[in-house]
Amino acid sequence: MTTVIKNGTVVTADLTYKADVSVDGGKIAEIGPDLKGDKELDATGCYVMPGGIDPHTHLEMPFMGTYSSDDFESGTRAGLAGGTTMIVDFALPNQGESLLDALKRWDNKSARANCDYSFHMAVTWWGEQVFEDMKTVVQERGINTFKHFLAYKGALMVNDDELFASFSRLAELGATPMVHAENGDVVAELSARLLAEGNTGPEAHAYSRPSQVEGEATNRAIMIADMAGVPLYVVHVSCEEAHEAIRRARMQGKRVWGEPLIQHLTLDESEYFNKDWDHAARRVMSPPFRNKKHQDSLWAGLASGSLSVVATDHCAFTTEQKRFGAGDFTRIPNGTGGLEDRMPMLWTHGVGTGRLTMNEFVAVTSTNIAKILNCYPTKGAILVGADADIVVWDPEKEKTIAAGDQQSAIDYNVFEGHHVKGLPRFTLTRGYVAIHDGEIRTREGYGKFVAREPNAPVNKALSQWKALTAPRPVIRRGIPATGV
Numbered sequence: 001m002t003t004v005i006k007n008g009t010v011v012t013a014d015l016t017y018k019a020d021v022s023v024d025g026g027k028i029a030e031i032g033p034d035l036k037g038d039k040e041l042d043a044t045g046c047y048v049m050p051g052g053i054d055p056h057t058h059l060e061m062p063f064m065g066t067y068s069s070d071d072f073e074s075g076t077r078a079g080l081a082g083g084t085t086m087i088v089d090f091a092l093p094n095q096g097e098s099l100l101d102a103l104k105r106w107d108n109k110s111a112r113a114n115c116d117y118s119f120h121m122a123v124t125w126w127g128e129q130v131f132e133d134m135k136t137v138v139q140e141r142g143i144n145t146f147k148h149f150l151a152y153k154g155a156l157m158v159n160d161d162e163l164f165a166s167f168s169r170l171a172e173l174g175a176t177p178m179v180h181a182e183n184g185d186v187v188a189e190l191s192a193r194l195l196a197e198g199n200t201g202p203e204a205h206a207y208s209r210p211s212q213v214e215g216e217a218t219n220r221a222i223m224i225a226d227m228a229g230v231p232l233y234v235v236h237v238s239c240e241e242a243h244e245a246i247r248r249a250r251m252q253g254k255r256v257w258g259e260p261l262i263q264h265l266t267l268d269e270s271e272y273f274n275k276d277w278d279h280a281a282r283r284v285m286s287p288p289f290r291n292k293k294h295q296d297s298l299w300a301g302l303a304s305g306s307l308s309v310v311a312t313d314h315c316a317f318t319t320e321q322k323r324f325g326a327g328d329f330t331r332i333p334n335g336t337g338g339l340e341d342r343m344p345m346l347w348t349h350g351v352g353t354g355r356l357t358m359n360e361f362v363a364v365t366s367t368n369i370a371k372i373l374n375c376y377p378t379k380g381a382i383l384v385g386a387d388a389d390i391v392v393w394d395p396e397k398e399k400t401i402a403a404g405d406q407q408s409a410i411d412y413n414v415f416e417g418h419h420v421k422g423l424p425r426f427t428l429t430r431g432y433v434a435i436h437d438g439e440i441r442t443r444e445g446y447g448k449f450v451a452r453e454p455n456a457p458v459n460k461a462l463s464q465w466k467a468l469t470a471p472r473p474v475i476r477r478g479i480p481a482t483g484v
């Protein structure tokens, strides 16, 4: 059965043109004028774009004594409602647990996904087993990205020697490390001081994580990646100091990508000063929201290309879960939602204000991500043969974001009351119309795992360059006799 998206304007990362798009067997079959099919979707006045890819989610994740409340069913339903057709979630091994056992748990949870998904592997401890498992994860499980936490001391944090060992192993395997870049030692010290001084509320979470802790850790991770000869992906870049480190590295030819979140782009630190404890605690995440100077830096990075993608870090906790931290901000589960709102919020505040072009919007929400994660053009493209993950975007459709209308399982929304203009009319996941003019028609379990090959072009190029410029012994005629 062929579905034709009619009368729309195709918008990709580099082109904008009028065309119909026909879909057959879950793939894009034809792009051109006056196409016919068994079923038609009217895209008059709409943009036909690659579905969004959210490269950073935590669905049903065990964290800080609880589990994040959106699972693969509600999380991917929320994503589709907002025009996102693929997510990449983090498989998180317990201390001492094999990476493959952790993946089994993620396989079980993800069986409920409504759209396609992939995994990043987290490196939460270091040892021979992790070293060995990495090869299987990359070569047999189709995972080529590994996240390291420089924060969360005593829980997920890894030290610099472990970081260098892990990055070096990933260089050998043609995989890419990711980092959560905050200096965990300093955060732990500042947190203890703040608590001792009676700073127990959610605002102290922000005080404990100043932008310097992020700038320092970002720069450190970049230098370690450079020494290990591997590209680097920095998650949730929230401030100028981190952006500056990434910008500088890129100017020097280092292969580094930065990922700001829609939350950091559009919400600021004033949220933590709200007199309502629940309001402030619901917005506790790491890194915390920043001020306008940092937000402007992130927007400039997206426009200039020094920052590459926009994610959500969707890690949603209910108000009840957030209240675990009443009286001690260090116990408030860290994380916020955003899967349903990333695309409309970025369109409204980016394209709607002239900070981004439509093509840049597609690049940072989809195409760049697919390229970096090495699943392009199966994902992230409007091309014949690509998966028909498509959003038909209505630039005139408007709404005011309200928790009561959302797909997410939690009881609030950090974007509550924000007005957005630009929303999906249809969202297709591998050809299936999961969102039909406001109607949710998602199918639990429809989503498939997207395997991603190692040795992406950037990894290959960097390994070649590193091999060429590796330290070599100087060949000498003879060695002088020792003085003894």
Ligand SMILES: NC(=O)NCCC(=O)O
Binding pocket: 058, 180, 236, 284, 285, 286, 287, 313, 315, 334, 335, 336
């Ligand atoms: N970001 C956050 O606060 N929670 C999710 C886990 C992480 O990415 O650090």
Ligand SMILES: [Zn+2]
Binding pocket: 180, 235, 236, 286
């Ligand atoms: Zn993180």
Ligand SMILES: [Zn+2]
Binding pocket: 056, 057, 058, 313, 315
């Ligand atoms: Zn995260």
